Amino acid sequence: MNFAKKTWCSAYVAATLAVCPMLVGAAEAYPSQPIRIVDAYPAGGSTDVLARYLGSRISSNWGQPVVVENRGGASGQIGANYVAKSKADGYTFLVTPNPDILILGPLLYKHLPYVRDDFVPVAIVADVPLVLVVNSQSGIGDVKQLITRAKSEPQKLTYGSAGQGSTHHLSAELFTKMAEIEMIHVPFRGTAPAVQDLLGGHVDMVISPISAVLPHIKAGKLKALAVTGTKRAQALPNIPTLTESSLPGYESTLWVSLVAPKGTPEPILKKWNDAVSLEMKSEEARAMLAEQGIESASASMAEIRARIDRETQRWRTLIESRGIVVE
Numbered sequence: 001m002n003f004a005k006k007t008w009c010s011a012y013v014a015a016t017l018a019v020c021p022m023l024v025g026a027a028e029a030y031p032s033q034p035i036r037i038v039d040a041y042p043a044g045g046s047t048d049v050l051a052r053y054l055g056s057r058i059s060s061n062w063g064q065p066v067v068v069e070n071r072g073g074a075s076g077q078i079g080a081n082y083v084a085k086s087k088a089d090g091y092t093f094l095v096t097p098n099p100d101i102l103i104l105g106p107l108l109y110k111h112l113p114y115v116r117d118d119f120v121p122v123a124i125v126a127d128v129p130l131v132l133v134v135n136s137q138s139g140i141g142d143v144k145q146l147i148t149r150a151k152s153e154p155q156k157l158t159y160g161s162a163g164q165g166s167t168h169h170l171s172a173e174l175f176t177k178m179a180e181i182e183m184i185h186v187p188f189r190g191t192a193p194a195v196q197d198l199l200g201g202h203v204d205m206v207i208s209p210i211s212a213v214l215p216h217i218k219a220g221k222l223k224a225l226a227v228t229g230t231k232r233a234q235a236l237p238n239i240p241t242l243t244e245s246s247l248p249g250y251e252s253t254l255w256v257s258l259v260a261p262k263g264t265p266e267p268i269l270k271k272w273n274d275a276v277s278l279e280m281k282s283e284e285a286r287a288m289l290a291e292q293g294i295e296s297a298s299a300s301m302a303e304i305r306a307r308i309d310r311e312t313q314r315w316r317t318l319i320e321s322r323g324i325v326v327e
Helices: 003-029 046-062 074-084 100-108 143-152 167-179 191-199 210-218 266-280 283-291 301-322
Strands: 035-039 066-070 092-098 119-128 130-135 158-161 184-187 205-209 222-227 254-261
Touching (some): 046 092, 046 119, 046 254, 046 283, 074 092, 074 100, 074 119, 074 254, 092 100, 092 119, 100 254, 100 301, 119 301, 130 191, 143 167, 143 222, 158 167, 158 191, 167 184, 191 205, 191 222, 205 210, 210 222, 254 266, 266 283
Parallel strands (some): 035 066, 035 092, 158 184
Antiparallel strands (some): 130 205, 130 222
16 A cells, blocks of 8 residues: 555545544534434324324423424425435424325426435334225225226226326326226325315215224225235224225325434434334333324335335326326
8 A cells, every 4th residue: 555545545534433422422512402304294194193292202301492483385295395405413304194295296297396315314203004995875895896987987987186297196096007997086285185076976086094083984084995005904893905996906004104314413313213213112102193093104215215216106106007197
């Protein structure tokens, strides 16, 4: 090794050793000021409830205020862009339902104000199981009957969704593709109006978060035919998965995660991942989630990145094969 290279290597090692304690020290001193969690949707939704619960627990444990800000609009783009452009200092985070913002948004919209790589994954907050429901007065008793009716009446049955390009929409598109049926998509401005029209008999099917329809299922107004995940939902243990209901391999899940602006220090991300995983596994959190049909979940940052990559490829294949475009 020549003198110049040896000198450069020595300097690099010295600098690295000097920086590492600084990063560790910063993580140990963190947080030293209020923290902000941005929800890209209006107050009152599942992400808002989860963000406020998590914020209160983190604030109590770390001794700093955690403020939840609702910055809704443009299908989550306003709040997401705000966080993407925020300082990467560990004091601004985005709570996001996936695959909507990080996966479907970049695949469906040509002119997003941000790109997926503007964010780094921090932690999974919870899984929000989805369920395929019909009106109890429809006469449809199971998935096979729904498929049979749709095949006998092509382009007549309708399904409602929370909006064009939403997880609800894409989940139903995946269902119709795998079932080899044709249904008409009726997009709404959110889950609630779609469910109301299902209750009123104006649409024939909705794939919805269990939390939004569970009271109607219990009241006998809606009938749950199947859940969309790879396993049965804790809130509806007697309802089969779509894989069990003649569509092997079907999978669509909604999951809520915490992300931060790209460049946020790794030790701070790790501290958050550990804290979120611990808090959301507590008995208190599990009880709170169960009341809303939501389930506890956790993953390392590497596992979250792998999940995003995997789901991006799966949804890209569906979007391209169905020619789905969002204006």
